[in-house]
Amino acid sequence: MRYISTRGKAPALSFEEAMLSGLARDGGLYVPETVPTMSEAEIRALRGLSYEEVAFRVMRPFVGDTFTDETFGDLIAKAYAGFGHAARAPLVQLAPNHFLLELFHGPTLAFKDFAMQLIGQLFEEALTRRGERVTIVGATSGDTGSAAIEAFKGLDAVDVFILFPHGRVSEVQRRQMTTPTEDNVHALAIDGHFDDAQARLKDMFNDFTFRDDVRLAGVNSINWARVLAQVVYYFSSAVSLGAPDRKVSFTVPTGNFGDIFAGYIAKKMGLPIDRLVVATNQNDILHRCLSSGAYKTSEVHPSISPSMDIQVSSNFERALFDAYGRDGNAVGQLMDELKAGGFNVSQGALQALREHFESGRVSEDETLATIRQAKATMGELLCPHSAVGVKVAEDHRSTEVPMITLATAHPAKFPDAVEKASGIRPPLPARMADLFDRPERMTRVPNDLGALETLIRERIAK
Numbered sequence: 001m002r003y004i005s006t007r008g009k010a011p012a013l014s015f016e017e018a019m020l021s022g023l024a025r026d027g028g029l030y031v032p033e034t035v036p037t038m039s040e041a042e043i044r045a046l047r048g049l050s051y052e053e054v055a056f057r058v059m060r061p062f063v064g065d066t067f068t069d070e071t072f073g074d075l076i077a078k079a080y081a082g083f084g085h086a087a088r089a090p091l092v093q094l095a096p097n098h099f100l101l102e103l104f105h106g107p108t109l110a111f112k113d114f115a116m117q118l119i120g121q122l123f124e125e126a127l128t129r130r131g132e133r134v135t136i137v138g139a140t141s142g143d144t145g146s147a148a149i150e151a152f153k154g155l156d157a158v159d160v161f162i163l164f165p166h167g168r169v170s171e172v173q174r175r176q177m178t179t180p181t182e183d184n185v186h187a188l189a190i191d192g193h194f195d196d197a198q199a200r201l202k203d204m205f206n207d208f209t210f211r212d213d214v215r216l217a218g219v220n221s222i223n224w225a226r227v228l229a230q231v232v233y234y235f236s237s238a239v240s241l242g243a244p245d246r247k248v249s250f251t252v253p254t255g256n257f258g259d260i261f262a263g264y265i266a267k268k269m270g271l272p273i274d275r276l277v278v279a280t281n282q283n284d285i286l287h288r289c290l291s292s293g294a295y296k297t298s299e300v301h302p303s304i305s306p307s308m309d310i311q312v313s314s315n316f317e318r319a320l321f322d323a324y325g326r327d328g329n330a331v332g333q334l335m336d337e338l339k340a341g342g343f344n345v346s347q348g349a350l351q352a353l354r355e356h357f358e359s360g361r362v363s364e365d366e367t368l369a370t371i372r373q374a375k376a377t378m379g380e381l382l383c384p385h386s387a388v389g390v391k392v393a394e395d396h397r398s399t400e401v402p403m404i405t406l407a408t409a410h411p412a413k414f415p416d417a418v419e420k421a422s423g424i425r426p427p428l429p430a431r432m433a434d435l436f437d438r439p440e441r442m443t444r445v446p447n448d449l450g451a452l453e454t455l456i457r458e459r460i461a462k
């Protein structure tokens with residue numbers, strides 16, 4: 001199994017190399033050269049298996065010879081052992097033909113734990129075998145950062161630096177990143193929004209001297225391994241509703257397009273997915289693009305679903321690569337235009353995207369109303385991101401095909417918005433009950449590449 005860049009100008013890599021590299025050296029994102037498929041019989045055979053066994057069978061073909069079967073199975077088992085629900089990703093029914101996939105039972109209460117807990121294990125195994133150290137730098141709008149810190153804190157072979165937008169994450173999210181005491185954890189509050197953090201991260205990858213000097217690695221969804229781990233719960237949930245003998249649809253609260261892209265990969269692997277619906281908040285570049293073909297950035301408007309306050313959606317590049325017939329030059333050209341504010345998707349590519357993706361946008365008032373209604377009529381307390389998904393799903397639901405909405409975070413991560421909507425202030429789980437009493441440790445940093453690189457160099461030299 002080889003991985004190629006969406007810009008066509010970087011060498012093809014193995015799974016291990018792609019995982020440890022993050023961004024390709026031509027600025028592109030790695031994707032599998034060919035996506036392995038599962039037959040109907042293989043998908044049917046997933047029914048009744050544990051989440052870990054489904055994970056092994058779905059991901060195994062992508063991993064090649066990086067890990068033996070036994071090691072890979074052990075790493076998967078360790079990754080999910082700390083989840084607070086036996087099913088790992090339980091499915092609850094909200095309404096006739098509408099189901100909620102609860103992805104918030106991991107250690108940091110968001111869907112990011114599914115991938116991050118696993119790649120923490122994969123990195124540790126691969127780095128120990130190679131006798132190497134890496135410097136992980138991540139950009140976060142709140143959840144990736146806390147999940148990465150939880151997965152990598154205390155590991156000998158890793159320093160982890162997380163850039164989060166100062167004042168634009170929830171207090172629970174911030175404290176999850178600033179209260180760990182391990183020396184290898186560095187929480188950096190950047191003056192800017194998430195797109196600035198993500199842009200500086202990509203700049204670091206494109207500064208080859210810095211990249212090679214610090215042995216830079218990335219754990220955002222630019223890293224293929226992140227996307228791969230998220231493919232699994234599309235299979236586990238669809239199969240429990242009758243796939244492959246019954247089609248299902250998914251609605252996915254979307255920001256960086258990693259989670260829904262994992263659904264697209266599941267579909268390419270043979271899972272009978274009818275529709276993949278992108279649900280955005282008021283930062284709706286993806287909805288505008290799928291509606292009109294124009295991918296134009298605009299100002300980021302802070303919302304009550306802050307993890308989705310994103311205007312440059314990095315994984316959309318992977319979808320464009322397929323939509324443009326895997327033409328790396330065409331994708332490179334679009335990404336150059338993006339630096340100047342945006343681009344128009346060609347008619348052919350737009351049609352290709354619309355064959356797989358639909359979309360909807362939810363306002364702040366609608367998000368609050370959905371939290372309120374879901375509690376009153378469905379008995380489910382939603383986080384604001386999941387509420388964006390549920391609203392769009394309700395608008396797109398059909399009577400024939402079951403709709404699964406991804407619940408991407410626990411309501412307790414966003415208590416202010418949830419309380420405002422429902423009158424209920426969701427408590428943190430007991431193991432995190434003292435989060436607000438723990439001392440915080442963070443560094444304010446400017447939105448400046450040179451300053452960030454200097455800080456990272458100094459910290460890892462200590």
Ligand SMILES: Cc1ncc(COP(=O)(O)O)c(C=O)c1O
Nearest residue numbers: 143254255256257258259307408
């Ligand atoms: C709670 C939550 N929901 C949804 C999203 C959007 O996911 P993606 O960026 O994979 O589209 C994020 C951030 O990524 C998130 O943290």
Ligand SMILES: N[C@@H](CCOP(=O)(O)O)C(=O)O
Nearest residue numbers: 140141142143144220221307
């Ligand atoms: N919403 C994310 C943004 C980063 O997304 P990623 O999936 O590319 O890591 C967050 O919570 O940080």
